[in-house]
Amino acid sequence: MEYLYFDEIDSTNSYLKREYQNLKDSTLVFAGHQTSGKGRMGRKWEDDSDSLLFSILLKKDLNPSRSDLLSLLCGVALHKTLEEYHIPSLIKWPNDVLVHEKKVAGILLEGVVQDSLKAIIIGMGINVNTKNFPSDLQGKATSLFLETNTEFDKVVFLKKFVDKFEYYYSRYLLKDDVFLDVLRQNSYLDGKQVFFNYYGENRHCVVKGISREGNLLVEDEHGLCQVKSGEVTLEKSYHQH
Numbered sequence: 001m002e003y004l005y006f007d008e009i010d011s012t013n014s015y016l017k018r019e020y021q022n023l024k025d026s027t028l029v030f031a032g033h034q035t036s037g038k039g040r041m042g043r044k045w046e047d048d049s050d051s052l053l054f055s056i057l058l059k060k061d062l063n064p065s066r067s068d069l070l071s072l073l074c075g076v077a078l079h080k081t082l083e084e085y086h087i088p089s090l091i092k093w094p095n096d097v098l099v100h101e102k103k104v105a106g107i108l109l110e111g112v113v114q115d116s117l118k119a120i121i122i123g124m125g126i127n128v129n130t131k132n133f134p135s136d137l138q139g140k141a142t143s144l145f146l147e148t149n150t151e152f153d154k155v156v157f158l159k160k161f162v163d164k165f166e167y168y169y170s171r172y173l174l175k176d177d178v179f180l181d182v183l184r185q186n187s188y189l190d191g192k193q194v195f196f197n198y199y200g201e202n203r204h205c206v207v208k209g210i211s212r213e214g215n216l217l218v219e220d221e222h223g224l225c226q227v228k229s230g231e232v233t234l235e236k237s238y239h240q241h
């Protein structure tokens, strides 16, 4: 992995999108603060300089049909990193990592397509030393500091994460998706009822697991089916009684 650091940048994902042709495969860019951080679905990702903000550029051996798996793989790498710090976490399909039911990190996977897939950019925002969240996020978000009352060294944390990422990614390239086993053991949505919007139609299902392709396996009155991450918005999830 090659590392680049900026005290301040618009967005590490946007930077890699602009510069991918000039940068090597496996470049990781991290920033102290983002002025236009991006979340999923066009949302903003605000930070107070206390979070770990980075993006990884992948240009080699890209496989469009397997690229959705990469955000799950990053979720697993983060779960394993947190395990080293004795912080229990669960991965919420398809893009979040939760600690005690609250979001501690978000993942934004973007592809650069020009005739074919030229690059994949995986952006992660991890709430490391965040002390306060804006009122709309309180109750939904947490940080490693709030969970443990300890300040974390962001660079040490990042290096540990990269070790895990590289391990699972090298296996993934060999189509050995061992990260899926870890995911299945630590999947937040398993057994929960979810309500989602499926092409305009509201559906209620129970989550049965995650398929080898990284799709969510759900069951409703029509039977078992698989949902791809791009196809649904999970509106709500709640425990089954």
Ligand code: BTN
Binding pocket: 010, 011, 012, 013, 014, 034, 036, 037, 038, 039, 040, 041, 043, 045, 053, 054, 055, 095, 105, 106, 107, 108, 123, 124, 125, 126
């Ligand atoms: C989400 O949960 O909506 C995904 C959030 C992803 C945020 C990270 S921060 C680093 C990288 N750069 C961005 O602009 N976004 C991602």
